[in-house]
Every structure is written in C-alpha cells, then in structure tokens.
Amino acid sequence: MQKEITIKDIAREAGVDVSTVSRSLSGAYGIKADTRNRVLAVAQRLNYRVNRVARGLVTGRSHTLGLIISDIRNPFFTEVARGAEDAARAAGCDLVLCNSDQDATRQMEYVAALAGKRVDGILMNSVAVLDKEQKERLEAIGIPIVLLNRTRGPFSTVCADNKAGGTLAAEYLLKLGHRKVAHLTGPARHGNLTDREKAFVKAMPPDSVTVLHGENSFAGGREMAQTVLAGQPRRITAIFAGNDTIAFGVLRAILDANLKVPDDISLLGFDNVELGSIVQPPLTTIHQPSYELGQRAVETLLRLGKKDAPAENHVLPVQLIERQSCAPATQKI
Amino acid sequence: MQKEITIKDIAREAGVDVSTVSRSLSGAYGIKADTRNRVLAVAQRLNYRVNRVARGLVTGRSHTLGLIISDIRNPFFTEVARGAEDAARAAGCDLVLCNSDQDATRQMEYVAALAGKRVDGILMNSVAVLDKEQKERLEAIGIPIVLLNRTRGPFSTVCADNKAGGTLAAEYLLKLGHRKVAHLTGPARHGNLTDREKAFVKAMPPDSVTVLHGENSFAGGREMAQTVLAGQPRRITAIFAGNDTIAFGVLRAILDANLKVPDDISLLGFDNVELGSIVQPPLTTIHQPSYELGQRAVETLLRLGKKDAPAENHVLPVQLIERQSCAPATQKI
DNA sequence: TCTCTTTTTGCAAACGCTTGCAAACTAGTT
DNA sequence: AACTAGTTTGCAAGCGTTTGCAAAAAGAGA
Numbered sequence: 001m002q003k004e005i006t007i008k009d010i011a012r013e014a015g016v017d018v019s020t021v022s023r024s025l026s027g028a029y030g031i032k033a034d035t036r037n038r039v040l041a042v043a044q045r046l047n048y049r050v051n052r053v054a055r056g057l058v059t060g061r062s063h064t065l066g067l068i069i070s071d072i073r074n075p076f077f078t079e080v081a082r083g084a085e086d087a088a089r090a091a092g093c094d095l096v097l098c099n100s101d102q103d104a105t106r107q108m109e110y111v112a113a114l115a116g117k118r119v120d121g122i123l124m125n126s127v128a129v130l131d132k133e134q135k136e137r138l139e140a141i142g143i144p145i146v147l148l149n150r151t152r153g154p155f156s157t158v159c160a161d162n163k164a165g166g167t168l169a170a171e172y173l174l175k176l177g178h179r180k181v182a183h184l185t186g187p188a189r190h191g192n193l194t195d196r197e198k199a200f201v202k203a204m205p206p207d208s209v210t211v212l213h214g215e216n217s218f219a220g221g222r223e224m225a226q227t228v229l230a231g232q233p234r235r236i237t238a239i240f241a242g243n244d245t246i247a248f249g250v251l252r253a254i255l256d257a258n259l260k261v262p263d264d265i266s267l268l269g270f271d272n273v274e275l276g277s278i279v280q281p282p283l284t285t286i287h288q289p290s291y292e293l294g295q296r297a298v299e300t301l302l303r304l305g306k307k308d309a310p311a312e313n314h315v316l317p318v319q320l321i322e323r324q325s326c327a328p329a330t331q332k333i
Numbered sequence: 334m335q336k337e338i339t340i341k342d343i344a345r346e347a348g349v350d351v352s353t354v355s356r357s358l359s360g361a362y363g364i365k366a367d368t369r370n371r372v373l374a375v376a377q378r379l380n381y382r383v384n385r386v387a388r389g390l391v392t393g394r395s396h397t398l399g400l401i402i403s404d405i406r407n408p409f410f411t412e413v414a415r416g417a418e419d420a421a422r423a424a425g426c427d428l429v430l431c432n433s434d435q436d437a438t439r440q441m442e443y444v445a446a447l448a449g450k451r452v453d454g455i456l457m458n459s460v461a462v463l464d465k466e467q468k469e470r471l472e473a474i475g476i477p478i479v480l481l482n483r484t485r486g487p488f489s490t491v492c493a494d495n496k497a498g499g500t501l502a503a504e505y506l507l508k509l510g511h512r513k514v515a516h517l518t519g520p521a522r523h524g525n526l527t528d529r530e531k532a533f534v535k536a537m538p539p540d541s542v543t544v545l546h547g548e549n550s551f552a553g554g555r556e557m558a559q560t561v562l563a564g565q566p567r568r569i570t571a572i573f574a575g576n577d578t579i580a581f582g583v584l585r586a587i588l589d590a591n592l593k594v595p596d597d598i599s600l601l602g603f604d605n606v607e608l609g610s611i612v613q614p615p616l617t618t619i620h621q622p623s624y625e626l627g628q629r630a631v632e633t634l635l636r637l638g639k640k641d642a643p644a645e646n647h648v649l650p651v652q653l654i655e656r657q658s659c660a661p662a663t664q665k666i
Numbered sequence: 667t668c669t670c671t672t673t674t675t676g677c678a679a680a681c682g683c684t685t686g687c688a689a690a691c692t693a694g695t696t
Numbered sequence: 697a698a699c700t701a702g703t704t705t706g707c708a709a710g711c712g713t714t715t716g717c718a719a720a721a722a723g724a725g726a
Contacts, residue, residue: 006682017706022684032704047473052449053389054682058711062386064429064450073415073607078406085405085432094446096397097430099418113427116385117397140380218611248611255613274406278551278581280588280613339712350676355714365674387712390681667726674721680714691704696697 005048014042025050056118065298066114068098068107068124069148074245075273076290077125080148083294084123091302093120102127108134115141121301123294125149129191144304146297146312149192156304156311158297160288162192165318166199168286169240169268172320174204177329178238178266181209184224184250185242186216193242196270200240209240216242221249229257237329238266244273244285251279251325262327272321282323289316338381347375358383389451398631399447401431401440401457402481407578408606409623410458413481416627417456424635426453435460441467448474454634456627458482462524477637479630479645482525489637489644491630493621495525498651499532501619502573502601505653507537510662511571511599514542517557517583518575519549526575529603533573542573549575554582562590570662571599577606577618584612584658595660605654615656622649 007021014021016039023031024039042048056062065088069077081097088095096114100107104127114122125148130138135154138145146156173181183200186193193216201209212228214220221241228236241247247269254261261267261281269276269285276283293316300312340354347354349372356364357372375381389395398421402410414430421428429447433440437460447455458481463471468487471478479489506514516533519526526549534542545561547553554574561569574580580602587594594600594614602609602618609616626649633645 004682008682018683019685019707020705023705026684028685030704035704049445049449049474051390051451051682053386053395053451054711055684056386056711057384057390057682057713058684060711067430071415072405072418073411078411081430082404082406082432085430094429094431094450096427097400097414097418098427099415112382116382117427118384118386141382252611275608275611278585278608278612337712341712351713352677352715353675355712356675359714361715363674368674384712387681388714390683390712391714393681669724669726671724672722674719676719677717679716682711684710686709687707689704689706691702693700693702695700 004051005046006051007048009046010039010042010048013046014039060118061120062118063092064094064096064117064119065301066096066098066110066117066119066122066124067294068100068110068114068122068126070102070125070127071099072097075275076243076271076288079273079290080125080294080297083291083296084298085294087295087298091298093298093302095298100127104128104134108137111138111141115143119143120305121145121298123148123297123301144301144309146300146304148293148297151195151313151315154311156300156313158293158300158314159192159316160290160293161315161318162195163199165270165286165288166196166201167203168318168320169196169270170200170203172326173238173240173266173268176238176266176326179205179208179329180236181238181240182228182236183209183211183240183242184221184228184246185211185213186220186246188213190216196242210236214246216246218245218249218252221246221251222253223249225250225253226257229253229259236265238268238326240268240270242270244269244271244276244283247283247285248275248279251283261325266326266329268326276321277323281325284323284326285321287319287321289318292316337384338379339384340381342379343372343375343381346379347372393451395451395453396425397427397429397450397452398634399429399431399443399450399452399455399457400627401433401443401447401455401459403435403458403460404432405430408608409576409604409621412606412623413458413627413630416624416629417631418627420628420631424631426631426635428631433460437461437467441470444471444474448476452476453638454478454631456481456630456634477634477642479633479637481626481630484528484646484648487644489633489646491626491633491647492525492649493623493626494648494651495528496532498603498619498621499529499534500536501651501653502529502603503533503536505659506571506573506599506601509571509599509659512538512541512662513569514571514573515561515569516542516544516573516575517554517561517579518544518546519553519579521546523549529575543569547579549579551578551582551585554579554584555586556582558583558586559590562586562592569598571601571659573601573603575603577602577604577609577616580616580618581608581612584616594658599659599662601659609654610656614658617656617659618654620652620654622651625649 011018024036098110121144150157214224272287357369431443454477483490547557605620
C-alpha cells in the first residue's frame with residue numbers, strides 16, 4: 001500500500017493552504033478561478049482522490065445507506081434492492097447489502113454494524129414486527145430508518161397496497177365465476193401475507209374460501225397444493241396463492257397431478273416476479289411495484305435525513321396482470 | 334441528530350484517559366481487568382457504539398468490500414452476491430452493491446467511488462476485458478481487486494471452468510446420440526460464453542454444430558430459437574444454450590412452435606439457476622458454483638489485503654445436472 | 667526499606683479532511 | 697489618499713479513533 005496522496009500534498013505542490021485546496025475541490029464559493037484551476041490541475045496530475053472516510057468523519061455524513069432484507073435471492077427483494085441501489089446512486093450514495101435470513105438477532109447485529117459505520121440511513125424489511133425493546137433501540141440509535149412492507153408504526157414505512165391486492169384478487173376470481181376457491185399462503189401473522197389474506201377472504205362470499213397456511217416457499221406451495229388436491233372435501237375451481245413463489249409450487253403440484261391450468265383449475269399469484277411470464281402457462285398475478293418500493297424507500301430515507309423531517313407512510317398501488325393461468329369457472333360439479 | 338457518545342465521554346465518566354478506554358474496548362493487552370470492566374460498564378450504560386469511520390481513518394481499514402456486477406437481477410449474480418455477502422460477513426466486512434448495467438463508464442465510476450471510500454477490496458465482474466488504460470488505473474488505485482469470470486490477466490481471478498463445461502455439454506449430447514445441434518449463445522467475444530462455445534464446438538464432430546450469436550437474454554434466446562426453428566437448413570435434434578436465461582427463451586420458442594422438449598428437441602442449459610428446476614420440463618444444465626464463486630472471491634480478496642500477497646487464479650469445477658430436458662436423439666430424418 | 671522489573675496508565679501525535687474566523691488583499695467611493 | 701466593502705486566502709481547531717512512547721504504579725527480590 002503506497003502512500004496515499006492527500007490534500008496536503010496538493011497544497012504543498014500548489015503553494016497554497018490545505019483549506020484552499022479543500023475549498024477548490026469542493027467548488028466552494030470564494031476561491032479565485034485562477035487559484036482553483038491551479039489546484040485542480042495539481043490534483044489531477046497527482047491523481048488525487050478524496051478520502052471519503054476522512055471527510056465523513058468531519059461532515060458526519062457517510063453517503064452510505066444500509067439495506068437489510070431477509071435474502072437477496074428472493075426475487076422480490078432483488079428487485080427492491082435494484083430500485084434502492086438506483087435511487088441511492090442517483091443521490092450519490094452507496095448501498096450496503098445485508099441478508100438477515102429471517103434471523104432477528106442477525107438483523108439487529110446488522111443494524112448495529114450499520115450504525116457503527118454511521119450510515120446515513122437504514123432500509124429494512126424487518127423479520128418480524130418489532131417488539132418494544134427493538135423499537136427503542138432503533139430510536140436510540142438515531143439513524144433515519146424506513147421499514148419495508150409495513151404500514152403502521154412509529155417509523156416511516158413503504159409498502160404495497162396488499163389489502164387492495166387481496167380485494168382485487170377476490171373480485172377477479174368472482175368475475176370469472178369462481179365460488180369455491182383455496183387461498184394457499186405462508187405462516188399466519190406474516191404482515192404482508194396476512195393483509196392479503198384478510199382482504200381476500202373479506203371480499204369473497206362467506207364460506208367460499210378455504211385458507212391453508214404453510215411454508216412461504218416453492219416447496220410450501222407444492223405441499224399445500226398437494227393436500228388441497230388430495231383430500232378434496234369440496235371441489236375447488238381456483239387457487240389464490242399468497243405470492244408467486246408459492247404459486248410456482250402450486251403449479252408444479254397441479255401439473256404433477258396431471259391437471260391443467262387453467263382448464264381444470266385456475267391459479268392466481270401475487271408479486272409479479274419475472275419468472276411468472278416465463279413459466280407455462282404464464283401466471284396471472286397481482287403486480288407489486290417492487291422496484292419502486294426500493295426507490296421510494298431510499299427517497300424517503302434521504303428526506304428523513306434532513307432536519308426535523310416527519311415520518312412518512314407510503315402505500316404503493318398494486319395492479320392485476322392478466323396472463324393465462326386463470327379461466328372462467330366451469331361447473332364440473 | 335443528538336450528540337454522539339464518544340470514548341471521551343466514557344473516559345470522563347470512568348475517570349481514565351481515552352487511550353485506556355480505547356484499549357479496554359478493543360481488548361488490548363496491558364489493561365487491568367478491574368479497569369477494563371469499569372470502562373466496559375460505563376460504555377454499556379452510556380450505550381456507546383464505536384465510530385467505525387473514525388477508526389477507519391486511523392487504521393486505514395474500512396472493513397468494507399465493493400461488489401461490482403452488471404445487474405443483481407441476473408440470478409447468477411444474485412447467487413454470487415449472496416456467497417460474497419456471507420463470506421464478507423464471516424470476515425466482519427460489509428459489502429456494497431454496485432450495478433454497472435454493462436456500462437464501462439459506470440463501472441469505472443464505481444471503482445472510483447469505492448476507492449474514495451477506501452474499501453478494503455473490490456470484487457468485479459468487468460463489463461468487458463480491461464484495456465490497458467483501465468488496467469493501469471486499477472493498479473494505480475492500489476486496492477486489492479479480484480475479477481469474476483476471468484481467468485487470465487495481471488489481477489486475481491475467480492472463474493468457473495467454462496471450458497470444461499463446454500466439453501461436458503458436448504460429451505453429454507454426443508452420448509445421447511445428437512449429431513445435429515445448435516448452440517445459441519450471446520454476443521461473440523464475451524469471455525465466459527466464448528470459452529463455453531469454443532470448447533463445445535471443439536468437442537463436437539466437425540460440422541455437427543451451428544452456432545448462433547444473439548442477445549444474452551430471455552428475448553435473445555427466444556429469437557435465436559425462432560430463427561433456428563423457422564428456417565431449417567438442417568434438422569436439429571438438440572440445442573445447447575449459452576446459459577439458462579437464453580435456454581428459457583429457447584424453451585418458450587419451442588413450446589410456442591408446438592414442439593415438445595425433450596421429445597422433439599433436447600435442450601441443455603448452463604449455469605443452473607434455481608428457476609431451471611421449476612420450469613417445465615425441468616432443465617438439464619451445467620451447474621456453475623455461483624455461490625462459491627462469490628465466496629471464494631472475497632476470501633481471495635481478503636488474502637490479497639495482507640502484505641505482499643501474490644495474485645491468485647481460481648477455477649471452480651462445473652457439473653452436469655441431469656433433469657428432463659434432454660433425451661436420446663431420434664432419427665426423424 | 668530500597669532497588670529493579672513488569673504492568674498499567676496517560677500524553678500527545680497522528681489519520682485526512684472541513685470550516686469558522688480573522689488576516690490580507692482588491693476594488694470601489696469619496 | 698483614505699476609507700469602506702467586498703473577495704480571497706490562511707490559521708487552527710476540530711471530527712473520534714488508535715498507538716508509540718514515556719510516566720506512574722505495583723510487585724518482587726534483597
């Protein structure tokens with residue numbers, strides 16, 4: 001590691017004070033164009049590159065944001081991350097990536113590490129709803145934070161309109177004539193999924209929907225679908241999956257059972273991950289604006305950085321993406 | 334932003350010097366257990382959190398690594414990123430995510446930004462082979478760097494064994510009796526893909542393979558497959574795609590043409606992204622250890638950080654994943 | 667009790683930058 | 697020529713740590 005070139009070197013070389021160099025470099029007002037150019041030339045010649053950590057120490061701003069999600073491999077988060085990164089970049093910030101793997105301890109470790117780094121803000125899709133102690137810790141840290149996929153709480157939030165999505169799903173399925181449907185979703189009490197579920201059930205006629213809770217994954221969807229398909233207490237004409245990943249599992253189970261989508265059974269997803277358009281048949285789903293979620297979240301975060309900015313709660317609209325996995329219900333019964 | 338608690342506060346409170354606090358906190362040798370405990374207690378009580386940027390300034394180590402890839406949404410990179418993040422975390426480092434979108438300028442901007450942040454190392458999947466000037470700039474920066482998906486060059490590299498993969502593909506297809514095949518891949522002169530292509534063509538009998546170059550994407554695969562399927566100068570029994578993403582596009586085109594995989598035509602991918610096992614039929618492919626690639630890369634990076642560490646070149650083995658998209662060739666002609 | 671080691675602590679100088687304040691100029695008025 | 701009002705610069709004090717070195721304290725051996 002060769003010696004680092006500092007503004008001192010430039011100052012010496014250009015025959016001015018370091019403060020003048022600093023001001024020239026930052027384009028501050030009050031430096032004669034002549035001097036500035038000379039300084040800039042020297043800086044260029046010496047191949048100078050500002051040391052942001054030193055600058056950060058004095059300014060107190062690190063121009064770094066933290067993104068804590070459960071797993072970047074979840075396509076939804078991939079998209080969120082991309083939106084966040086783009087927005088961060090636009091604002092001259094870097095984004096550090098943290099995978100919590102749904103582990104609350106790990107999540108809080110990351111928060112602590114990011115705080116130690118004095119990031120300008122934290123973007124987090126919290127593992128679970130925060131308990132009182134965690135909330136206090138977060139507030140004590142005093143770093144702007146915005147929570148993804150949350151709607152309430154003392155912190156700023158950015159979330160898709162899951163309730164509207166649930167309702168949308170119900171309306172669509174009803175319009176197609178489905179009166180006996182199953183909703184296969186993740187664990188109960190999972191913020192997002194629960195909102196979808198509640199709104200969906202509420203918008204459907206009483207007794208028309210069977211809800212199954214399982215693992216929030218491809219395998220989970222497959223399993224749930226298998227049990228629904230196997231023990232058939234009632235003939236089901238459509239399945240609404242809690243999200244696309246579950247839907248893919250369901251699809252696999254249906255195909256494995258030698259049934260056809262949508263001829264034998266309709267399938268509706270949620271999220272609109274890219275894969276949905278690749279799979280056969282292309283999946284009809286509720287689009288969640290994941291990229292915009294990430295984007296909006298960092299924009300909010302940046303605003304929170306300003307003095308006395310109030311918490312913001314954003315709810316982004318969802319949208320039905322009609323592809324080929326849903327068809328009108330046929331009265332086979 | 335309330336006032337930050339510093340070691341000075343602790344020092345005052347505990348009645349010792351800041352250096353003692355620093356040493357206590359870092360568990361240095363030469364502090365009486367008694368004192369240390371007292372300091373630790375005060376730190377705890379004051380809810381102290383070390384300022385890593387200050388520390389970084391004096392130690393010269395930021396415990397941050399940069400990851401520059403073209404797009405995190407590419408599932409291959411998602412996996413690489415995950416491997417990298419896990420390895421970084423294990424080493425007590427953070428990872429900042431940079432999407433270059435295949436833009437060389439943007440890539441170099443990121444390098445500069447990361448350098449300004451004084452990251453401990455950069456992990457990069459370079460957009461293109463580096464020209465002389467870029468190489469010099471990278472070297473001048475003096476930050477450890479490891480290149481992903483490269484095998485040669487003055488820098489350390491981590492790469493899957495693409496040549497072996499190409500050969501493997503050829504051997505497998507030959508074993509199944511395919512003698513007229515197409516290789517649909519990305520742009521010519523794309524490091525990775527080119528290696529695969531060359532090895533594949535070389536291992537196949539002369540004149541048995543038609544190579545098509547197109548866009549490296551789902552759409553690209555679809556298009557190339559359409560032209561192969563449409564104008565059929567010769568009957569093809571199998572397609573080897575440059576990677577899984579292309580393969581998915583090919584699959585879609587085949588399905589759209591009312592042909593069956595593998596009955597009418599066999600399809601072989603490369604990469605082994607998760608989606609491959611979800612798609613119908615499950616895709617036979619060459620597994621590239623993406624997670625390990627990321628992991629290995631940061632491990633290498635960390636080693637480079639040590640004094641006088643020599644450059645390393647790693648080639649990771651690939652592996653055939655046999656699923657259901659390939660079948661023995663039938664002599665339809 | 668008095669040296670001689672060995673620990674344990676404190677002092678002070680970095681690390682590379684920003685920034686408030688005052689000094690030194692420059693130009694504009696009178 | 698003197699005075700005022702800028703404008704351009706330099707001085708020096710930080711930002712919160714770490715760390716080499718020396719001072720102080722504590723044991724140990726006599």
